[in-house]
Amino acid sequence: MIDHRRLRVALLGAGSVGSQVAHLLLTHAEELAERSGAELELAGIAVRDVDAPRDVDLPRELLTTDAESLIVGSDIVIELMGGIEPARTHILAALNSGADVVTGNKALLATHGAEIFDAADQVGASVSYEAAVAGAIPIIRPLKDSLAGDRIKRIFGIVNGSTNFILDKMDREGLSADEAQRIATELGYLEADPTLDLEGYDAAQKAAILASLAFHTHVSIDDVHREGIESITADMIEGARRAGFVIKLLAVCERLAAGGAEGADTADADGESISVRVYPALISRDHPLASVHGGNNAVFVEAAAAGDLMFYGAGAGGLQTASAVMGDVVSAARRHIAGGVGVGESPRQNLPTAPIGRIMTRYQVTLEVDDEPGVLARIAGILSEGGVSVATVEQTPSTDAEGRAHIVIGTHRAREQALSDTVARLQASDVVERVVSVLRVEGE
Amino acid sequence: MIDHRRLRVALLGAGSVGSQVAHLLLTHAEELAERSGAELELAGIAVRDVDAPRDVDLPRELLTTDAESLIVGSDIVIELMGGIEPARTHILAALNSGADVVTGNKALLATHGAEIFDAADQVGASVSYEAAVAGAIPIIRPLKDSLAGDRIKRIFGIVNGSTNFILDKMDREGLSADEAQRIATELGYLEADPTLDLEGYDAAQKAAILASLAFHTHVSIDDVHREGIESITADMIEGARRAGFVIKLLAVCERLAAGGAEGADTADADGESISVRVYPALISRDHPLASVHGGNNAVFVEAAAAGDLMFYGAGAGGLQTASAVMGDVVSAARRHIAGGVGVGESPRQNLPTAPIGRIMTRYQVTLEVDDEPGVLARIAGILSEGGVSVATVEQTPSTDAEGRAHIVIGTHRAREQALSDTVARLQASDVVERVVSVLRVEGE
Numbered sequence: 001m002i003d004h005r006r007l008r009v010a011l012l013g014a015g016s017v018g019s020q021v022a023h024l025l026l027t028h029a030e031e032l033a034e035r036s037g038a039e040l041e042l043a044g045i046a047v048r049d050v051d052a053p054r055d056v057d058l059p060r061e062l063l064t065t066d067a068e069s070l071i072v073g074s075d076i077v078i079e080l081m082g083g084i085e086p087a088r089t090h091i092l093a094a095l096n097s098g099a100d101v102v103t104g105n106k107a108l109l110a111t112h113g114a115e116i117f118d119a120a121d122q123v124g125a126s127v128s129y130e131a132a133v134a135g136a137i138p139i140i141r142p143l144k145d146s147l148a149g150d151r152i153k154r155i156f157g158i159v160n161g162s163t164n165f166i167l168d169k170m171d172r173e174g175l176s177a178d179e180a181q182r183i184a185t186e187l188g189y190l191e192a193d194p195t196l197d198l199e200g201y202d203a204a205q206k207a208a209i210l211a212s213l214a215f216h217t218h219v220s221i222d223d224v225h226r227e228g229i230e231s232i233t234a235d236m237i238e239g240a241r242r243a244g245f246v247i248k249l250l251a252v253c254e255r256l257a258a259g260g261a262e263g264a265d266t267a268d269a270d271g272e273s274i275s276v277r278v279y280p281a282l283i284s285r286d287h288p289l290a291s292v293h294g295g296n297n298a299v300f301v302e303a304a305a306a307g308d309l310m311f312y313g314a315g316a317g318g319l320q321t322a323s324a325v326m327g328d329v330v331s332a333a334r335r336h337i338a339g340g341v342g343v344g345e346s347p348r349q350n351l352p353t354a355p356i357g358r359i360m361t362r363y364q365v366t367l368e369v370d371d372e373p374g375v376l377a378r379i380a381g382i383l384s385e386g387g388v389s390v391a392t393v394e395q396t397p398s399t400d401a402e403g404r405a406h407i408v409i410g411t412h413r414a415r416e417q418a419l420s421d422t423v424a425r426l427q428a429s430d431v432v433e434r435v436v437s438v439l440r441v442e443g444e
Numbered sequence: 445m446i447d448h449r450r451l452r453v454a455l456l457g458a459g460s461v462g463s464q465v466a467h468l469l470l471t472h473a474e475e476l477a478e479r480s481g482a483e484l485e486l487a488g489i490a491v492r493d494v495d496a497p498r499d500v501d502l503p504r505e506l507l508t509t510d511a512e513s514l515i516v517g518s519d520i521v522i523e524l525m526g527g528i529e530p531a532r533t534h535i536l537a538a539l540n541s542g543a544d545v546v547t548g549n550k551a552l553l554a555t556h557g558a559e560i561f562d563a564a565d566q567v568g569a570s571v572s573y574e575a576a577v578a579g580a581i582p583i584i585r586p587l588k589d590s591l592a593g594d595r596i597k598r599i600f601g602i603v604n605g606s607t608n609f610i611l612d613k614m615d616r617e618g619l620s621a622d623e624a625q626r627i628a629t630e631l632g633y634l635e636a637d638p639t640l641d642l643e644g645y646d647a648a649q650k651a652a653i654l655a656s657l658a659f660h661t662h663v664s665i666d667d668v669h670r671e672g673i674e675s676i677t678a679d680m681i682e683g684a685r686r687a688g689f690v691i692k693l694l695a696v697c698e699r700l701a702a703g704g705a706e707g708a709d710t711a712d713a714d715g716e717s718i719s720v721r722v723y724p725a726l727i728s729r730d731h732p733l734a735s736v737h738g739g740n741n742a743v744f745v746e747a748a749a750a751g752d753l754m755f756y757g758a759g760a761g762g763l764q765t766a767s768a769v770m771g772d773v774v775s776a777a778r779r780h781i782a783g784g785v786g787v788g789e790s791p792r793q794n795l796p797t798a799p800i801g802r803i804m805t806r807y808q809v810t811l812e813v814d815d816e817p818g819v820l821a822r823i824a825g826i827l828s829e830g831g832v833s834v835a836t837v838e839q840t841p842s843t844d845a846e847g848r849a850h851i852v853i854g855t856h857r858a859r860e861q862a863l864s865d866t867v868a869r870l871q872a873s874d875v876v877e878r879v880v881s882v883l884r885v886e887g888e
Contacts (some may be wrong), residue, residue: 024593034793085447098451112593114480130590136750138582138590145589146574146582148479149468216478288735305468305767306580309757312732313750325752327591371635379644 006039006141007206007333010070010099012090013045013080014063016318017104017131019056021078021325032326036333044070045422046081055318071088072097076332078325079103080131095119096129100332102325104131110205113212115358126335128328133206134159134297136320137313138327143213143301150303152214155253156442157204157299158292161315162189162197163229163249165295167280170237171246172293177233189295189316199228200249203278207251210299211276216251216349223353225277232280236437239366239408246280246290250442252277256354273354281442289443300443355365357417362391362441364410365423368434371397371405378431379407386415386422410441450483451777454514454543456490457524458507460762461548461575463500465522465769470503476770480752480777488514490525499762516541520776522769523547524575532556539563539571544776546769548575554649554665557656570779572772577650578603578741580764581757582771587657587745588755594747596658599697600886601743602736603650605759606633606641607673607693609739611724614681615690616737621677633739633760643672644693644722651695654743655720658697660793667797676724680881683810687725687838687852692735694886696721700798725886726808733887744887767843801861806835806885808854811866812878815841815849823851823877830846832858848877854885 011022025032025042031038045058046067064070067090071077077094077099081087087108094101096119101108109116109132120127130140134157143152158164162184169180179199184190196202204224211219229249240247244293254275283289288310292298302308314320369375376395384392392410413418419438426432455466469476469486489502490511508514511534515521521538521546525531531552538545540563547553553560553576564571568628574584578601587596602608606628613624625642628634640646648668655663673693684691698719732754736742741759746752749755758764813819820839827834836854855863863882870876 020749028593028595031595032593068837070641136747137753138586141585141590142582145775146585146771147767148774149472149772150824151475288732291732303580303767305770306762307758307761307764309581309755311753311755313753317751319749320751323591323676324749326749327590328593330592331454331589 005337005359006041007075007336008043008073009040010043010046010074010077010094010330011080012067012070012078012087013082014045014047014054014058015080015082016055017321017325018045018080019054019058020077020318020322021080022058022062023056024326032330036330037337038333040076040329040333043074046070053181068093071099074099075336076100076102076329078329079105080325081105084108084111088116091116091127092119095123096123098123098125100126100128102128102332102338104129104203104321104325106132106205106209110208113209113220114218128332129209131321131324133209134299134311134313135161135313136323137297137299137311137315138324139210139299139311140213141327142311143210143310146302147262147303147306150305152301152303153255154302155210155214155299156250158248158289159210159251159296159299159315160197160200160203160249161295161297162194163200163203163386164292164297164315165189167229167232167237167247167249168293169233170232170239174234176237183405198230200226200278203249203251207253207276207278210251211253211274215255215274215351217274218348219274219276219353221275224358225275225279227279229280231437232255236439240282240439243282243364243408243410244285245364245441246285247280247439248283248289248292250279250281250283252442254359255351256358271351273352273358275354275356277356277359279440281440287443308384334335341428357415357420359416360413361374361416362413362444363410363419364408364439364441365410365426365443366436367407367432368404368436369407369432371403375431376407378429379409379426382425382429383409383411383422386425387418388422406436449481450485451519451780452487452517453484453520453522453773454487454490454518454538455522455524456511456514456531457526457682458489458491458498458502459524459526459728460499461765461769462489462524463498463502464504464762464766465524466506467500468766468770473774476774480774481781482777484520484773484777487518490514499785512537515543518543519780520544520546520771520773523549524769525549526551528552528555529794532560535560535571538564539567539569539869543630544570544780545778546571546572546772548769550576550646550649550653554652557653557664558662570776572776573653574772575768577653577764578743578755579605579757579759581741581743581759582768583654583743584657584753585771586753586755587654591745591747591750594749596747597699598656598746599658599743602692602733602741603695603743603759604644604647605739605741606638606742607644607647608736608759609633610672610787611676611681611691612737613849614676614678618678618682619709620646640673643681646672647693647695647722649719651722652689653698654695655697655718659699659718660797661718662792663718663797666670667720667725669719669723669800671723673724678739680883683852684883685728687726687808687854688729689808690723690729691883692727692733692736694725694727694884698803699795700802717796717802719798719800719803721800721803723884725884727782727887730862731887740850747882801864803860805860806855806888807863808858808883808885809853809870810880811851811853811870811876812848812880813851813876815847819875820851823870824874826869826873827853827855827866830869831862832866850880876878
């Protein structure tokens with residue numbers, strides 16, 4: 001056995017991921033030493049309550065409530081507490097003491113990422129965060145390193161396992177949203193407070209992190225256009241199925257050409273911009289993302305040279321996410337042994353974020369109308385005036401007592417601003433009883 | 445603009461990948477400098493013939509036939525000549541002069557990998573080779589870094605685009621092997637000498653590289669069990685389709701538990717071993733690998749903690765593969781700037797390679813038999829005596845003048861040695877006219 005250097009590792013947090021990380025550090029010590037070239041000595045585990053029940057039995061003597069003292073003198077600090085404070089303060093303290101930091105804290109990076117990366121650059125330490133996006137799937141490192149010599153055009157994918165589980169249950173078993181949510185809660189896919197997942201905050205945090213890396217631009221969660229799945233009904237899912245689609249909550253990070261994606265918008269035509277957004281969208285059933293079931297995640301990357309790449313795997317789970325953390329820990333250890341400063345985040349291009357009105361995509365608009373002659377002509381007229389070109393129209397005859405029909409309109413690619421203005425005009429017109437739904441079509 | 449350090453880059457080879465790499469270095473200089481923190485100065489391009497026609501126009505003054513002089517004083521040497529010599533000599537010279545090496549040379553790494561990695565470790569330089577396996581798909585770095593803290597159980601996937609193109613054409617358009625090969629040649633998917641692809645050598649080289657990384661063991665191409673697609677006929681593909689399968693050329697790298705995969709083999713039960721193999725196999729049409737079409741590649745990784753991961757993208761193409769090369773170049777440049785020594789290949793576990801007879805999988809055996817009563821009972825008896833358990837049997841009634849029927853037997857998991865001994869006994873028996881095919885079933 002090689003005489004390895006010894007590195008002091010501090011773990012902050014012992015929840016579902018943290019307890020698995022502790023377990024791997026304690027039980028795989030010899031293999032980890034071989035891989036990293038250093039003995040990784042788990043110096044302690046900072047927790048809020050040393051007596052709280054845990055997924056994995058951890059040696060009592062390693063538990064402490066004093067994170068600050070634990071950080072002092074550590075070579076690698078693993079932050080898995082989650083939340084903004086005290087995680088932010090502890091990470092900054094660790095970096096300032098010269099430690100490398102490994103974190104899975106998407107909320108923190110999506111809000112205070114700039115501050116943390118700047119602090120790391122100042123001292124030449126590294127911050128790794130593979131676990132922050134898409135659980136076990138290696139996506140951060142491929143973006144940061146493997147595609148470093150390429151130019152990323154677009155990233156889109158399923159990055160929230162809880163909402164994918166719910167939408168998949170609704171699609172495959174015909175459940176209502178409430179039923180699917182109840183099962184998701186029972187199986188532990190949803191937290192006690194499910195709004196972070198259901199309203200798209202969790203996906204938006206991950207989108208901000210991916211966009212920051214892909215476009216070398218500080219993107220915070222405030223820059224992300226966010227819509228959740230609260231409005232998605234069993235009827236909408238059934239309608240999508242009939243039209244050959246499935247509804248998925250997508251995170252989309254897109255580079256827009258100068259002047260907008262297509263059709264110049266001369267007011268801000270002076271350079272590139274980006275769009276970062278999270279919303280439920282229609283995906284063709286033929287698309288690989290359509291077959292991402294349950295709590296799995298998948299991310300598509302479109303790069304100028306590499307073409308289309310897909311990364312697929314478990315989006316969550318304590319053990320799975322612990323794998324991503326351990327990959328970062330071994331890399332940080334190797335860096336520590338090799339010497340030299342950490343590779344900081346790439347210099348910033350600081351591309352502006354375009355408002356959602358600037359994006360171009362296809363739409364599916366479902367209207368409830370009076371089932372009378374001439375209605376379709378009026379609607380077609382309003383769409384045409386609004387500059388929205390129609391690709392398909394399907395009219396479902398009235399089945400209710402009030403004699404109302406549904407019209408489902410598939411548009412060609414249109415600018416979101418034109419589409420939403422036109423939908424407002426349809427809503428206000430006397431032929432449209434109700435705008436049932438407006439969904440974007442992605443992945444084409 | 446930051447005042448960047450300048451790094452001298454030597455490019456060896458200007459074929460389809462090399463010329464795209466040169467083009468990216470010359471046209472994306474500013475972006476690359478931002479990403480890597482260093483100006484990457486393309487000092488020259490070593491070629492065999494400066495007047496040969498190329499995919500991309502390259503500045504004449506950069507071309508040279510003197511690779512040796514070009515290497516001297518370079519910080520990063522990119523080897524894209526292919527073949528064993530002079531590539532091996534040039535890479536060793538580059539490493540010994542302290543340069544970092546980026547290569548896409550799978551043939552060289554699968555035969556002389558140990559020598560090259562040892563030379564790099566001696567001087568603390570790095571050898572990167574993302575482009576050697578699965579074109580643009582980041583798979584080397586995820587295995588080496590992202591999964592460094594996990595334990596890989598199995599890798600299997602489609603790593604040769606040419607044979608996938610041919611099998612996919614046969615499957616989707618009902619073409620004969622000859623027709624599909626002719627089209628593949630016309631479209632540039634096959635080389636003038638197609639044996640490297642068709643007989644599985646190319647896939648076996650990649651399997652050796654993946655297994656070396658995954659199992660921290662020197663695996664050379666001589667350790668890889670290799671079968672090509674030469675024997676795959678349109679009939680076999682049609683038969684697979686009827687049974688709900690598709691035939692794909694798979695590379696499989698597997699960790700076998702002590703005593704064999706299942707059912708101990710006490711003779712060599714003293715430790716783990718690995719199996720590395722390339723063969724055409726049946727995959728369920730529901731499996732994600734079944735929908736990998738054309739020249740694309742996809743690799744599944746099964747890890748103890750991370751679970752199942754999939755990486756998908758373009759398996760070849762000059763521009764696509766150049767993206768992988770450039771990712772390695774930027775990483776090498778960052779390392780050069782940051783200082784410190786290169787991260788060597790992980791210490792070796794040197795697991796022994798098990799003979800193919802030791803593997804366990806399911807099989808589909810197709811027999812031509814006389815269409816007479818009692819034949820099935822005889823066959824079932826021979827299988828049972830051989831310890832091969834039958835899962836499904838389908839008998840196709842005779843359609844030919846000789847009154848012969850086809851029997852398709854799907855086995856439960858069996859050990860390859862037992863299966864092949866049993867097939868030999870079937871072949872020798874008087875009830876079996878001919879063993880039509882024996883195919884393994886993977887991905888279950």
